[in-house]
Amino acid sequence: MRVGVLYSRIRKDEKLLLNELRERDHEVEKIDVRKERFGLESTTAAVDDLDIVVDRCLSTSRSLYATRFIDSYGVPVVNSPETGDVCADKAKNSLALAEADVPTPATEVAFTTEAALEAIEEFGYPCVLKPVTGSWGRLMAKIDSRNAAEAILEHKETLGHYEHKVFYVQEFVDKPGRDIRVLAVDGEPIAAMTRSSDHWLTNAAKGGETASFDLDERAIELVEKASDAVGGGMLGVDLMEVGGEDSGEYTVHEVNHTVEFKALDSATEVDVPAKVVDWLEAKAAALADGAVSEVDA
Amino acid sequence: MPIRGRVTGTMTSDTDTLTAEDPITGEEIEIPADVEVGEIIDSPVTGTELEVISLDPVVLEEAPELEEDWGE
Structure with a gap:
């Protein structure tokens, strides 16, 4: 190949x-x-x-x-590029998940600080304000009070790039100190890990501790649906447990399209790069078969 | 302009490392022999991220700083 x-x-x-x-x-x-x-x-x-x-x-x-x-x-x-377009934007990501009936945190987008403040007040405190683009937990704000909300919104309006004036407000999910990262190829999980931290942000890039995680049937089902919702491919699907650790109920907060996997490779027994290349080989072979079929027809 | 360091790389068979010039300090540093162009390594002297610009000769450059749209 x-x-x-x-x-x-x-x-x-x-x-x-x-x-x-x-x-x-x-x-x-x-x-x-x-x-x-x-x-x-x-x-x-x-x-x-x-x-x-x-x-x-x-x-x-x-x-x-x-x-x-x-x-x-x-x-x-x-x-x-279609998958990338949906995954790169948190608002599009949330819409795609909701349209596919994948449980995802309640979210609103507003374009002015006044409207954003209304959304924040309706969600109640704490709630979360995220940039629509960005990664590794950067510029995410957990808002604990109206005073904090007003200050953060003013800063974003004054200092931010235009994308920071697309205010993406989300309910705060009280996860059990960890979230779950699943690497999946066209909806099939390759490996999964938890990312744990005392901080509300548990991203591995923020120093969250990682550990291998066994997916149950519900999680596997949601990963497949979330992957389909954004157009498939090699994806990092992020889930949070709702109702406590090992509750078996999840919400999918994000699907990532240029997924990092070194942490998964270290945290699990799975040879992640080998699985990724297995998938690429199968993908290339299927494309080649398709091309041959078209010529034959 | 990014800072560059250039030195003819030499591989020592017993350690599987190359030597190159740290572009920040000018010191000679050892880097893994299997590095490739585009790879990011941490300077063993300053911890600064360095990018491998070429292998023959080995040229290291201070890696670009984080930008807002980087990530997953």
Whole structure:
């Protein structure tokens, strides 16, 4: 298989993936998107003969545009630009989950500080204010009082990029000190872990402690539905337990499209990069079969 | 302009490391021999993130700073 890897930064995640691909003797074309140009009909990137391209861009904006252009050239790319578009925006993400009847925290979007304050007061305290784009728990605010709400909204309005004036207000879910990260490929879980912290943010990037987690049937069902809701692909599905630890009831708060997996690889017994490459091989083989079928027809 | 450090990399067979110049301090540092272009490593001297710009010769550069849209 000839695999293109879109990147701008080789982290441990990309290194694990590249090593696994090379160990299986796949041809790897590393594509540093910082050095390439993307035209309406072609690109300087060497994508023509690739069986599949994997997006590993750390920058969301680069990820969205690069995958959109590569898709336009007829080169298969995972994740698809459509999936990226939904996952990169928390408001679109929440809408997609709700439309698919996946339980997700109650959320409202408002465009002025006055309307946002109304939403916050209706949710009651504490509630959560998040940027619609962003990651690793950055700029997330747990709002405990009206005074705090007014101050945060004023700061966002005064200092923020226009996207920070899209106020994404969400109910605070009283999770049991942990949330659950599931890595799934087209809805099938590869590995799962909990991320625990005394802080309300439990992201691994924020220092949350990780531990392997066994998914029950309900969680597996929700992961599949959440994946379908955003268009499938290799995804990080984040769930919180509702009603206490091991309650068996969940809410899905987010689906991530350029998922990091080094923490999962360390926290679980699963060889995560091997599973990812298994999926890429199957995906490329299915695409090749489809192409042959089209020629035969 | 990012700070660059350049030195001809040398691999020592007993340690599987390369030596390169730390672009921040100018000191000679050891980096894993299996690094590749684009890879981010931490400077063993300052802890600063460094990007591998080329391998022949080994050129390291201070890695770009975190931007708002980085992440998952």
